[in-house]
Amino acid sequence: MGAVRLVLFDLDDTLFDHRRCYRGGIAALRRRWPELRRQAWAAAVDEYDRSLALLHPLVLQGTLSSADSRRARLRGLFQAGGLEPDEETLREANSVYAGRYRALRGCVPGSVPLLRSLRRQGVRIGVVTNHQVAPQRKKLHELGLEGLVDQVTISEEVGAVKPDPRIFEAALQAASIDASAAVMVGDSWENDILGAQRVGIRPVWFRRGSEGLPDRSVQTLRSFRPLARARSVILNPPRRRPGRPP
Ligand SMILES: [Mg+2]
Known part of the structure; x- marks a missing residue:
């Protein structure tokens, strides 16, 4: 050899x-919307991981945009907390998540x-x-x-x-x-x-x-x-x- x-x-x-960034994003959402904490932290991260694994191949194939993939994941987090987010909430969630994600990037x-x-x-x-x-x-x-x-x-x-x-x-x-x-x-x-x-x-x-x-x-x-x-x-x-x- x-x-x-x-x-x-x-x-x-x-x-x-990447993991540090999206975990930080999820934590920021849970601070902003305490109802999301009805779902245990580990379960929320697992669910997010699974949904990422499911949706990312669609993004790679070009059948789903990155933005829609993220919206679907964010919606999933709210639904797991028993909430049905409206457009306004999803927009704010996206900005809270993205802000923290960017801040932690490294x-x-x-x-x-x-x-x-x-x-x-x-x-x-x-x-x-x-x-x-x-x-x-x-x-x-x-x-x-x-x-x-x-x-x-x-x-x-x-x-x-x-x-x-x-x-x-x-x-x-x-x-x-x-x-x-x-x-x-x-x-x-x-x-x-x-x-x-x-x-x-x-x-x-x-x-x-x-x-x-x-x-x-x-x-x-x-x-x-x-x-x-x-x-x-x-x-x-x-x-x-x-x-x-x-
Ligand atoms: Mg990798």
Whole structure:
């Protein structure tokens, strides 16, 4: 196994701390409309996660706008609190949510030092993300990541969404680097881990949630801190356990 020359990162909830933003948005709504607290915090976040997972693919397909997707999620939060929000309430909710979301926008802790450190070592950095071009470019710019990333592969541009092998192949091609010298770091088991494996890229699962590990041979990171550990997992393939056939 040769040295790692390319590390690909997912963007949302791997480099960009999306979870912190939307949780903050939900908390702000619950402060503004205390009735929403009839639903337990954990249940509200779970419900929001589920609804995001359900609606986001429609946004990617272009059959639902981001704005309508957000309205549907906000409406769901109100309905779970026993409220039927009118247009005016939904508009205000959108602005309360978006304001807090924007205020909290930032990178996942430890990700920027990690990117810097990998690049100093001559490793090429790529982003591979499922979404439209405009919001993802804007996000990279606002997060200050543009200067830390050598290449960006966005599903809308490629015409294929993770876990489709074509998006990973496009990223490898942009780098002119073989899959065997690449690593993919991402939080989605299906999109990032299984997708990367299908094209022969070694995956590292960024496991921030509480889900179990479906395959123990896959390396995981719960955090990008401490830096030395994150670097070591990303740059070194797993050691085979003694006693196991190669
Ligand atoms: Mg993600």
